[in-house]
Amino acid sequence: MDLEIGLLGCGTVGAGVVSLVRRRAGKVADMTGSRPVVKTILVRNLDKNRGVTFEHERLTTRPDDILRDEDIQIVIETIGGIEPAKTYILEALRNGKHVVTANKDLIAVHGPEILRVAEENHVSVLFEAAVGGAIPLVGPLKENLTANEVTDLKGIINGTTNFILSEMTSRHIDFEEALAMAQELGYAESDPSSDVDGLDAARKLVILSSIAFQTEVHLTDIRIEGIRHVRAKDVRYADELGYVIKLLAVGRDHGGELTLAVRPTLIPKVHPLAHVSDAYNALYVRGDAAGDLMFFGRGAGSMPTASAVVGDVISLVRNLKLGYVASSPNGTLTAKPVVDREDDRYKYYFRLVVHDQPGVFASIAQLFGSAHASMETVLQKRVDGGCAEIVIVTHELSTTTARHLVDELQHLSHLQAVECVMPVEPVTE
Amino acid sequence: MDLEIGLLGCGTVGAGVVSLVRRRAGKVADMTGSRPVVKTILVRNLDKNRGVTFEHERLTTRPDDILRDEDIQIVIETIGGIEPAKTYILEALRNGKHVVTANKDLIAVHGPEILRVAEENHVSVLFEAAVGGAIPLVGPLKENLTANEVTDLKGIINGTTNFILSEMTSRHIDFEEALAMAQELGYAESDPSSDVDGLDAARKLVILSSIAFQTEVHLTDIRIEGIRHVRAKDVRYADELGYVIKLLAVGRDHGGELTLAVRPTLIPKVHPLAHVSDAYNALYVRGDAAGDLMFFGRGAGSMPTASAVVGDVISLVRNLKLGYVASSPNGTLTAKPVVDREDDRYKYYFRLVVHDQPGVFASIAQLFGSAHASMETVLQKRVDGGCAEIVIVTHELSTTTARHLVDELQHLSHLQAVECVMPVEPVTE
Known part of the structure; x- marks a missing residue:
């Protein structure tokens, strides 16, 4: 029939x-x-x-x-x-x-x-x-993982930005050049903003986190940052420090309070998500019983x-x-407030451009010290025109401290610009 | 209720x-x-x-x-x-x-x-x-991927051997020592043979390939080789050459004919399966529509x-x-012969121990040449007692040629032993 x-x-x-x-x-x-x-x-x-x-x-x-x-x-x-x-x-x-x-x-x-x-x-x-x-995500989250409270979602879920960042990494080119390549190959639209500004990934995060956290999530709940400000040099410095840069969509359920963000993030090279290149997508899921899981495959086409x-x-x-017509019952959705948790702790990558003068590094170090933000690694690079570039990876900071640091740095004399600030994903155990 | x-x-x-x-x-x-x-x-x-x-x-x-x-x-x-x-x-x-x-x-x-x-x-x-x-595998293969003809399964599906090989890699220890550690930690049984000889992985491959290839697979259909003969030096040489060694379960459907094997395999470090360490499991699946997918997570506990x-x-x-009692219908199983395909092509890793005498390498090279097995990389290492170790990674060979080479090498004067032969997994595109 x-x-x-x-x-x-x-x-x-x-x-x-x-x-x-x-x-x-x-x-x-x-x-x-x-x-x-x-x-x-x-x-x-x-x-x-x-x-x-x-x-x-x-x-x-x-x-x-x-x-x-x-x-x-x-x-x-x-x-x-x-x-x-x-x-x-x-x-x-x-x-x-x-x-x-x-x-x-x-x-x-x-x-x-x-x-x-x-x-x-x-x-x-x-x-x-x-x-x-092609990756089964909705199915596993709705069916196979229902015995879990899902606490974390981490996804590389936009192929265009992942292609651009992969090209920036492998060819040492800047964002604009990689975007032009992506457009030529049909991986990016002529107006690429929905992809490169993170909106597409945010929409997918809405869908995934609604299912995983059994609640109703809205697009406006998500803090979104795209990849336009990531430079070839950030990719290179990250590489020197043992990381790759990915546009990461992150959802976390802290016992009923959600944090949701899409933003460029440094991923340690030993993390399984670091090896998700080109147009591939991947989703990392942590469940209270299952532990860490990853799903990987072609995200488009x-x-x-x-x-x-x-x-x-x-x-x-x-x-x-089988004569079964309705959707699977999913139970009541729990309202979960989306919050900007001040105690969410990450390491942070800072790239600063400073006037290359005596004492400038000391004043930066002092500023970090008085914010109780200890530094894990510091790279100093010379740039043209009397400027130097300072790359700092901190130990874990609260979101509040990281934002406070950015504000304070802006007021520092001799500092030309805080050019890039990105969180660093921890290594999974 | x-x-x-x-x-x-x-x-x-x-x-x-x-x-x-x-x-x-x-x-x-x-x-x-x-x-x-x-x-x-x-x-x-x-x-x-x-x-x-x-x-x-x-x-x-x-x-x-x-x-x-x-x-x-x-x-x-x-x-x-x-x-x-x-x-x-x-x-x-x-x-x-x-x-x-x-x-x-x-x-x-x-x-x-x-x-x-x-x-x-x-x-x-x-x-x-x-x-x-914890990894959803049966569900995705039976439900989400039914629109595909699955052509390839590649899995790291035994946690004990993966733990042992990971320890051998990170601690530079030999099999016996890593096994003792695994036993101490409760990751290996006092009689470890079902794990280390590959039987456990083969049983799981029977289940996965029966579902993925929609046929009835038997344990006796699978060529099984364990990891007892893998030495710390193999792990080290593999590392030098850009590979890690994993016990890989492989199922392939060549248009209705299956090949099924469990064996230690060299995986390129750029392959997503290379990063599946410790007690984690992973399954790589290739479908004709979906392309390559990977599922990763905790395989036991x-x-x-x-x-x-x-x-x-x-x-x-x-x-x-929902009042639906029967299992999902899965359709008729197709009988698919399991064959030992001579034209299955892989690169191979050979580790040979030879008496360190003039001409010995020339005779090995000649033997490979007359079998039309071209070499991609050769490492020569000195060993004690007048012996040298030669490690060869070939270009792609048919299974027949690889077996023929092993036979021929045994007859070579000055060759002490063919100590280890393993296939090399290709880099995925």
Whole structure:
């Protein structure tokens, strides 16, 4: 028996979905007795070449050909962005269709509303593909790790910035040059701000931390810092000191209070996250029973994303076969305040530019000393024009102390600029 | 409403399960309306101290107090080994109870029979904890990655050998000394052969490859080589050449023909598997759509294993709540011959001991040349007593050529011994 699917959007991911559904239809039919078939595809332009040859699939420009087709049981959304994706998804759910989506923007912002409408209509919304591309993250967090209280999430979950930082590291080039390369290769958009300013990673952190911490997290809860101010020299100094720089998304549950941040971070080279290069993504999870876990894989791309979308479709087909329609119950969400914890302690990397004059280092050392911020390593480098660069890695400081130091440094005579301040991730035991 | 559980065995893992079920009972009750409660625990000795205080749980020495208790819906088996675990599990299934087990020995050898009996009785058998401890592996392979044809599995799935090899690497000690340390710390048994000779890893590979390749794999299908012959000097030479040595379990599906092996392997330091140290486990998976994925975490221990067991229990409770009893359908298994593929190509590491005489290296080089085995790197080291050690890393060779070389080398005059031959894992793209 055919199980009919409607596909909204047919870009890179949509075309991957069409070919992967075809490739696996026989296997799914064998497993479940139902053969998944993409019946109708909503596109804006019927004539565009999409790198996939359509067979029985029918292209349309009218959403209702999918949303009101009573034979369609599953709607896959790969349009992206908020509208019209949201309207289509809500209508599909209200018409009793299950929805699979790869849309992180939408789930990050309107996830709770969409899940509520799904529940009211006794249908499922699955979104494994919205975070981490091919890597199973939503599934393990919602299913396999439910025996844990998750206390920490640490993720490299934006491929574009990871590619840029990897290129800066391996080719010793500056941010702008690496960005231009990423744009040329299609890894970065012509307007790269959503990636390089950290917003994309923050959206994914909203989704992951909502699930892991069983609460409702909002984008505005997250402290976001991008990678534009990271220079080739920061990458080089970090390397000298035994670290690599990654844009890290961090969520922590301190017994009911959350801290959430996306920011460039120094990762010790012995840490498993240090070896997540190029367009790979990884998520580190700490559970109270499981201990430390890491999930690693391709975070984007046509087939990796289609792998997650079609994985969700196959779960749905199996569940429909077993006569089980609703989403898995997840229990009550606990409201957890998102706080800016002053006692969150990290080592910090500071790069300062100073006028190269006698006594300048002493005054910096004194300032750190009076803030009780002890230094672990100091590098001093000469720069042009009578300036010197001082790189300091501190021992662990509270967030408050780190911020206080930045303020105080700004007032120091002979200091030209505090050019870069980044936290340092501890080595895992 | 209480959902009653019977626990068979209360060793390290069982005690972890008792305390974790208690810790999460409220959360599960909130999610599903059913509160999981360990009602009865089968032990051999009622008086032994188990590091957990029993509250309402009742200890018994009679299996029937669990297997024939009609109120018990879920049986957790943590006895380990084949019998009596197998008899108890089959009886539990026939009495309509769902079973969760951490027993890799049993699932590796009798998995197909146990799954068949479960299916006949419309109940589930879940065994996430049998492989990789806390790491979700069975779940992702059975659920999230079903849209893929999995072509490769590469796993560090035995914690004892990984601990021993990690100690040999960091402390520059020999196998025997590292084994003694592992025994002292409780990471290795007094009879360590199941771990150090590779059998434990092979059992886990049977389970993983049966699921990933959707076929029935038997323990006898796997070429197994342990780590007893790996010397501190091999670890050191590997390090000089940019590699670490790991006991690697490898399964590959070449379009319907499988190769399966467990053996010490050189892993390039840039490979994510190189950084899996101590008692951590990791599994690398390649799918045709997802590309390369890695799952990493604690492979053993009381709470990590309990995390997986109780995760399975919570899945069952959820499914029971949704009125869905059978195991997920997995479709027909395809019979796939396990072959010893002659064209499987790897680089190889050879360590040879030779009498240090003129011409000996030339005759070795000639032998490699006439086998069309070109050398990538050669190290020559002096040893005591007129002997020299030659370490060769070849370019890629077929398995046949590698074996042929070992045979030919044995016949060479001046060669004292071929002391160690190991494949070299390629760098992933």
